[in-house]
Amino acid sequence: xxxxxxxxxxxxxxxxxxxxxxxxxxxxxxxxxxxxxxxxxxxxxxxxxxxxxxxxxxxxxxxxxxxxxxxxxxxxxxxxxxxxxxxxxxxxxxxxxxxxxxxxxxxxxxxxxxxxxxxxxxxxxxxxxxxxxxxxxxxxxxxxxxxxxxxxxxxxxxxxxxxxxxxxxxxxxxxxxxxxxxxxxxxxxxxxxxxxxxxxxxxxxxxxxxxxxxxxxxxxxxxxxxxxxxxxxxxxxxxxxxxxxxxxxxxxxxxxxxxxxxxxxxxxxxxxxxxxxxxxxxxxxxxxxxxxxxxxxxxxxxxxxxxxxxxxxxxxxxxxxxxxxxxxxxxxxxxxxxxxxxxxxxxxxxxxxxxxxxxxxxxxxxxxxxxxxxxxxxxxxxxxxxxxxxxxxxxxxxxxxxxxxx
Amino acid sequence: xxxxxxxxxxxxxxxxxxxxxxxxxxxxxxxxxxxxxxxxxxxxxxxxxxxxxxxxxxxxxxxxxxxxxxxxxxxxxxxxxxxxxxxxxxxxxxxxxxxxxxxxxxxxxxxxxxxxxxxxxxxxxxxxxxxxxxxxxxxxxxxxxxxxxxxxxxxxxxxxxxxxxxxxxxxxxxxxxxxxxxxxxxxxxxxxxxxxxxxxxxxxxxxxxxxxxxxxxxxxxxxxxxxxxxxxxxxxxxxxxxxxxxxxxxxxxxxxxx
Numbered sequence: 001x002x003x004x005x006x007x008x009x010x011x012x013x014x015x016x017x018x019x020x021x022x023x024x025x026x027x028x029x030x031x032x033x034x035x036x037x038x039x040x041x042x043x044x045x046x047x048x049x050x051x052x053x054x055x056x057x058x059x060x061x062x063x064x065x066x067x068x069x070x071x072x073x074x075x076x077x078x079x080x081x082x083x084x085x086x087x088x089x090x091x092x093x094x095x096x097x098x099x100x101x102x103x104x105x106x107x108x109x110x111x112x113x114x115x116x117x118x119x120x121x122x123x124x125x126x127x128x129x130x131x132x133x134x135x136x137x138x139x140x141x142x143x144x145x146x147x148x149x150x151x152x153x154x155x156x157x158x159x160x161x162x163x164x165x166x167x168x169x170x171x172x173x174x175x176x177x178x179x180x181x182x183x184x185x186x187x188x189x190x191x192x193x194x195x196x197x198x199x200x201x202x203x204x205x206x207x208x209x210x211x212x213x214x215x216x217x218x219x220x221x222x223x224x225x226x227x228x229x230x231x232x233x234x235x236x237x238x239x240x241x242x243x244x245x246x247x248x249x250x251x252x253x254x255x256x257x258x259x260x261x262x263x264x265x266x267x268x269x270x271x272x273x274x275x276x277x278x279x280x281x282x283x284x285x286x287x288x289x290x291x292x293x294x295x296x297x298x299x300x301x302x303x304x305x306x307x308x309x310x311x312x313x314x315x316x317x318x319x320x321x322x323x324x325x326x327x328x329x330x331x332x333x334x335x336x337x338x339x340x341x342x343x344x345x346x347x348x349x350x351x352x353x354x355x356x357x358x359x360x361x362x363x364x365x366x367x368x369x370x371x372x373x374x375x376x377x378x379x380x381x382x383x384x385x386x387x388x389x390x391x392x393x394x395x396x397x398x399x400x401x402x403x404x405x406x
Numbered sequence: 407x408x409x410x411x412x413x414x415x416x417x418x419x420x421x422x423x424x425x426x427x428x429x430x431x432x433x434x435x436x437x438x439x440x441x442x443x444x445x446x447x448x449x450x451x452x453x454x455x456x457x458x459x460x461x462x463x464x465x466x467x468x469x470x471x472x473x474x475x476x477x478x479x480x481x482x483x484x485x486x487x488x489x490x491x492x493x494x495x496x497x498x499x500x501x502x503x504x505x506x507x508x509x510x511x512x513x514x515x516x517x518x519x520x521x522x523x524x525x526x527x528x529x530x531x532x533x534x535x536x537x538x539x540x541x542x543x544x545x546x547x548x549x550x551x552x553x554x555x556x557x558x559x560x561x562x563x564x565x566x567x568x569x570x571x572x573x574x575x576x577x578x579x580x581x582x583x584x585x586x587x588x589x590x591x592x593x594x595x596x597x598x599x600x601x602x603x604x605x606x607x608x609x610x611x612x613x614x615x616x617x618x619x620x621x622x623x624x625x626x627x628x629x630x631x632x633x634x635x636x637x638x639x640x641x642x643x644x645x646x647x648x649x650x651x652x653x654x655x656x657x658x659x660x661x662x663x664x
Contacts, residue, residue, distance in 0.1 A: 001522055002525065005522055312506065313508060315506075316502075316506045316508070318467075318491065318494075319465065319500050320500060320519060320520040320523070320568070321491050321492065321494045321495020321496070321520055321523040321524070321572075322491060322523050323487075323488045323491040323492070323523070324487065324488065324491070326523055400462050400467050400468060403502070403506070
């Protein structure tokens with residue numbers, strides 16, 4: 001029998017039992033809608049985490065002193081003093097897989113502009129810091145290497161600082177502010193960066209030349225952190241290795257000893273978060289997948305009923321020349337049609353449900369083409385798999401017995 | 407028509423055994439006969455005589471345990487299930503006691519059904535052939551009626567049209583008048599006779615009613631799996647005359663085919 005006729009035949013059989021076909025489809029509809037919606041929610045949260053993390057500075061590598069045990073007391077990594085200027089110099093000497101390097105020290109204290117004051121962080125960095133964090137200036141200019149050399153009292157301020165110290169809306173560029181009684185001239189305003197993934201206000205910061213903060217505020221020669229930027233996302237692992245080697249040489253660590261510093265890339269952080277949301281996605285997809293299987297069993301059940309009901313018809317068809325394969329195809333096409341129709345309706349419902357989740361719960365969602373195609377394929381396979389045995393049973397009927405069936 | 411040159415069915419020493427637990431039931435025990443093109447044969451016998459088994463084998467639905475069955479020169483015993491299906495589709499036409507029409511399917515589509523399983527026919531050709539077959543059984547006016555909108559006699563006519571549509575070498579009827587009253591039975595027999603006489607169709611008709619057998623040209627009688635009588639009917643009744651001789655009824659009857 002031709003495929004067109006088979007489809008006509010299946011459509012007619014479905015039409016005759018509309019309610020039954022719909023109830024059978026319902027299992028598939030719910031299953032597919034659940035798969036689409038759940039994967040969309042999982043993908044959405046994954047994507048939003050990824051974009052937030054990459055917003056922190058693409059390809060950023062963070063080097064911190066290792067926590068260490070000195071004289072029995074375990075010291076945290078801000079107290080440990082291992083990263084110094086020669087380390088930065090060594091890193092900047094001949095980098096292969098990373099470009100910009102910036103040391104960082106920070107201090108917390110009150111900043112004052114006339115009658116307004118605010119407690120915040122001042123961070124001492126090098127001019128490259130803005131490049132590493134991919135953080136452009138909104139206005140003004142960055143400080144220079146010369147400012148670092150001379151420990152110039154200049155600074156860049158974040159949006160939160162601007163709004164707290166200049167509530168009247170006046171232009172902060174060129175104004176003097178005082179941090180711990182040390183005057184700083186504002187030469188640039190940072191663009192708004194918003195909260196990070198952990199809810200920290202990234203705009204609540206003052207950036208100044210690293211030496212200025214080291215000498216004039218902290219009176220230290222050590223760095224708390226060194227930032228670097230890998231050439232691109234692919235070379236982060238190589239950059240991490242390269243930095244580790246350079247620092248081990250710079251610290252003269254003999255082979256076999258532990259590093260006295262930690263090198264972390266954003267990729268690691270991203271991987272951790274993506275892995276978490278990946279597990280979430282898989283979990284959701286598995287739950288949804290189970291409902292698809294239940295739907296498939298529904299199809300199988302109804303196809304068995306259908307075959308038994310139509311035993312006599314099968315006998316007649318066989319007696320007038322239908323081959324086993326014709327009967328098999330007749331019932332298989334019917335099962336596939338039910339599951340695929342259910343799948344299409346399910347996709348529509350799934351996308352609608354996803355939209356509702358975004359509108360009412362403000363959850364990030366992402367319906368990927370892959371999830372739609374995949375669930376459609378799964379429906380087709382469900383139809384074939386669960387339709388095959390009833391169809392095979394039908395095709396194996398003995399025409400004489402089937403004709404006599406009442 | 408030269409009978410000797412156009413044997414279409416040749417059965418030799420046919421045996422069919424069924425295993426019922428320990429016992430072996432011999433449903434057919436050495437049956438031999440030939441049927442030539444254009445014959446109208448009735449197979450008679452009481453229940454258990456083996457006539458249904460014989461019909462199943464003649465209809466390529468079952469295979470003999472031993473013996474040969476040549477249909478149109480082909481040894482049916484040697485064919486696979488799929489090949490048998492192909493033979494049923496192209497060489498045979500079935501008419502059943504209970505019509506076996508597809509419910510909620512129009513007369514036309516029911517008649518088209520055998521051609522659906524033959525890829526040689528396009529949708530247009532199927533429809534043309536089905537309409538022709540329905541015309542031949544006098545149902546041109548009922549083409550789009552569903553089985554439940556047709557009387558028993560009309561349903562059986564649709565079934566006959568379905569058996570005709572593939573131009574079979576032989577039409578097999580299994581108690582085709584068993585569910586019908588005498589008048590309608592005679593009408594159906596009239597149609598069968600006409601198909602045989604005018605169109606030269608070969609017909610094998612299984613029945614246990616002697617008056618139905620009297621319309622055929624030859625009667626084979628089975629008993630306990632053996633032929634006990636194979637006789638040419640010297641006094642063939644004309645169904646049209648028999649119908650006329652029935653007491654008249656008040657209600658209008660289906661127009662008989664002329």
